[in-house]
Amino acid sequence: xxxxxxxxxxxxxxxxxxxxxxxxxxxxxxxxxxxxxxxxxxxxxxxxxxxxxxxxxxxxxxxxxxxxxxxxxxxxxxxxxxxxxxxxxxxxxxxxxxxxxxxxxxxxxxxxxxxxxxxxxxxxxxxxxxxxxxxxxxxxxxxxxxxxxxxxxxxxxxxxxxxxxxxxxxxxxxxxxxxxxxxxxxxxxxxxxxxxxxxxxxxxxxxxxxxxxxxxxxxxxxxxxxxxxxxxxxxxxxxxxxxxxxxxxxxxxxxxxxxxxxxxxxxxxxxxxxxxxxxxxxxxxx
Amino acid sequence: xxxxxxxxxxxxxxxxxxxxxxxxxxxxxxxxxxxxxxxxxxxxxxxxxxxxxxxxxxxxxxxxxxxxxxxxxxxxxxxxxxxxxxxxxxxxxxxxxxxxxxxxxxxxxxxxxxxxxxxxxxxxxxxxxxxxxxxxxxxxxxxxxxxxxxxxxxxxxxxxxxxxxxxxxxxxxxxxxxxxxxxxxxxxxxxxxxxxxxxxxxxxxxxxxxxxxxxxxxxxxxxxxxxxxxxxxxxxxxxxxxxxxxxxxxxxxxxxxxxxxxxxxxxxxxxxxxxxxxxxxxxxxxxxxxxxxxxxxxxxxxxxxxxxxxxxxxxxx
Numbered sequence: 166x167x168x169x170x171x172x173x174x175x176x177x178x179x180x181x182x183x184x185x186x187x188x189x190x191x192x193x194x195x196x197x198x199x200x201x202x203x204x205x206x207x208x209x210x211x212x213x214x215x216x217x218x219x220x221x222x223x224x225x226x227x228x229x230x231x232x233x234x235x236x237x238x239x240x241x242x243x244x245x246x247x248x249x250x251x252x253x254x255x256x257x258x259x260x261x262x263x264x265x266x267x268x269x270x271x272x273x274x275x276x277x278x279x280x281x282x283x284x285x286x287x288x289x290x291x292x293x294x295x296x297x298x299x300x301x302x303x304x305x306x307x308x309x310x311x312x313x314x315x316x317x318x319x320x321x322x323x324x325x326x327x328x329x330x331x332x333x334x335x336x337x338x339x340x341x342x343x344x345x346x347x348x349x350x351x352x353x354x355x356x357x358x359x360x361x362x363x364x365x366x367x368x369x370x371x372x373x374x375x376x377x378x379x380x381x382x383x384x385x386x387x388x389x390x391x392x393x394x395x396x397x398x399x400x401x402x403x404x405x406x407x408x409x410x411x412x413x414x415x416x417x418x419x420x421x422x423x424x425x426x427x428x429x430x431x432x433x434x435x436x437x438x439x440x441x442x443x444x445x446x447x448x449x450x451x
Numbered sequence: 452x453x454x455x456x457x458x459x460x461x462x463x464x465x466x467x468x469x470x471x472x473x474x475x476x477x478x479x480x481x482x483x484x485x486x487x488x489x490x491x492x493x494x495x496x497x498x499x500x501x502x503x504x505x506x507x508x509x510x511x512x513x514x515x516x517x518x519x520x521x522x523x524x525x526x527x528x529x530x531x532x533x534x535x536x537x538x539x540x541x542x543x544x545x546x547x548x549x550x551x552x553x554x555x556x557x558x559x560x561x562x563x564x565x566x567x568x569x570x571x572x573x574x575x576x577x578x579x580x581x582x583x584x585x586x587x588x589x590x591x592x593x594x595x596x597x598x599x600x601x602x603x604x605x606x607x608x609x610x611x612x613x614x615x616x617x618x619x620x621x622x623x624x625x626x627x628x629x630x631x632x633x634x635x636x637x638x639x640x641x642x643x644x645x646x647x648x649x650x651x652x653x654x655x656x657x658x659x660x661x662x663x664x665x666x667x668x669x670x671x672x673x674x675x676x677x678x679x680x681x682x683x684x685x686x687x688x689x690x691x692x693x694x695x696x697x698x699x700x701x702x703x704x705x706x707x708x709x710x711x712x713x714x715x716x717x718x719x720x721x722x723x724x725x726x727x728x729x730x731x732x733x734x735x736x737x738x739x740x741x742x743x744x745x746x747x748x749x750x751x752x753x754x755x756x757x758x759x760x761x762x763x764x765x766x767x768x
Contacts, residue, residue, distance in 0.1 A: 392596065395594070395707070419608055422604055433597050433601075437589050437593065
């Protein structure tokens with residue numbers, strides 16, 4: 166015996182960190198992170214760098230096709246589409262992370278409880294979860310928005326409510342595996358109470374799947390925010406949000422394609438970027 | 452098989468019951484007032500109250516819940532505020548239109564994605580696999596209205612091959628209708644391809660790496676026989692279950708696709724009912740979606756069970 170065995174023995178933390186680091190160096194991750202970083206930057210300081218004021222209308226300059234003056238053209242109110250696309254990252258990149266975080270926290274709490282507690286509490290929560298999962302997520306969100314009326318807060322809550330059972334299921338599955346392991350049994354035999362075992366022992370060991378689920382859900386949250394805005398059930402005018410911009414200009418798509426196509430490209434690049442990051446993380450922790 | 456079926460039916464019924472309570476609670480406990488929604492902001496309070504009474508909105512919640520569920524069980528889906536019609540025919544007509552679109556999308560996507568997934572599985576890690584996996588992933592990630600509008604931009608505006616609106620003229624024949632449904636179906640195909648292909652790929656890889664495939668190969672069977680009789684037959688079982696759960700997704704996806712292509716299906720009916728706060732229509736339509744989803748999941752489970760005795764006889768996981 167020369168060195169102490171690191172604890173927990175079945176998951177040496179140093180190796181885990183190393184695989185994570187190599188995965189984060191993969192080109193797929195880097196491309197995704199670069200595009201994501203660009204949009205985050207746009208959301209934070211885009212307003213200062215946009216060539217025009219995103220909200221300024223100009224009746225003499227409406228429906229101009231793309232040119233050097235207006236890279237992406239102008240919309241039906243004469244607003245610069247390029248500036249609106251830049252600033253349009255702001256709403257979606259505020260709402261989606263907030264909703265995902267809320268759903269992850271709530272889902273983790275429920276997942277920990279249903280995975281660890283046997284007996285009727287776990288069973289009742291499980292049944293409720295199943296019936297939620299039986300509905301397509303977008304419909305749950307739409308019903309919620311229908312009941313409360315569209316606003317940014319409603320969208321955050323709607324998406325969080327929709328995500329909670331999905332994340333709870335992932336966390337529950339991970340907890341079911343962990344609870345049988347020696348370190349949990351040891352803690353229980355030591356006489357630790359359930360809250361301590363859950364938070365101090367099990368939670369740190371299921372953070373990996375939670376992180377992966379978070380990034381995957383974040384991609385879907387952006388999908389959902391744009392879709393709700395597109396359906397008129399999300400962010401409201403005059404926000405330059407991409408989904409909303411598409412909805413507002415869609416009627417004239419055949420004549421003026423630029424105020425529709427550029428926000429579409431922005432949405433596509435953002436969701437694909439986040440999915441690349443999520444995929445790299447999933448492979449690193451797998 | 453009988454006991455398995457019974458158990459699944461009971462659990463589906465229990466989930467539906469909870470579902471109806473959840474949908475009802477969502478739409479009725481939260482603030483909102485149909486009388487006000489119908490009569491507008493200018494109507495006076497007494498008139499709004501009278502209309503609420505007439506619609507039965509002033510009754511206690513449990514009464515309203517049981518009236519609704521009791522009606523649905525007898526085939527009465529209530530009255531729509533916005534359309535001033537019975538919900539039943541509204542929902543069934545819309546569902547009929549939606550199923551045309553869904554049928555077309557499914558008949559395109561199932562063969563395509565199975566072929567793509569199996570090919571990716573057989574060439575695991577090679578270029579074909581990486582291309583198919585990346586394309587599939589992007590298709591899932593991008594919202595339907597974005598990919599739909601890309602398709603419209605390319606095929607309806609730039610090249611003018613297909614119409615950009617899904618609705619054929621009144622009395623158009625089947626071919627004409629199918630022609631109008633090409634772009635919306637392709638939009639759904641883009642999204643569904645990734646899911647189904649990913650499952651088919653995983654199943655194929657599992658089957659290739661299994662002992663029975665090794666045995667079959669070592670026994671000296673020709674490669675095509677090994678693939679057909681051992682790899683595909685086992686590898687595609689999990690995919691069946693996924694195809695059936697996609698029906699539920701399909702209906703939500705339809706809401707967006709139908710709105711994008713201006714098509715009068717169940718999805719766009721629900722979307723139209725939301726700003727009008729047409730709660731009776733919404734709760735019944737959403738319940739119908741839930742029922743459809745349960746039925747398709749159940750069918751998928753039954754097919755899986757029929758194909759795999761371990762699921763049928765063993766305990767449910």
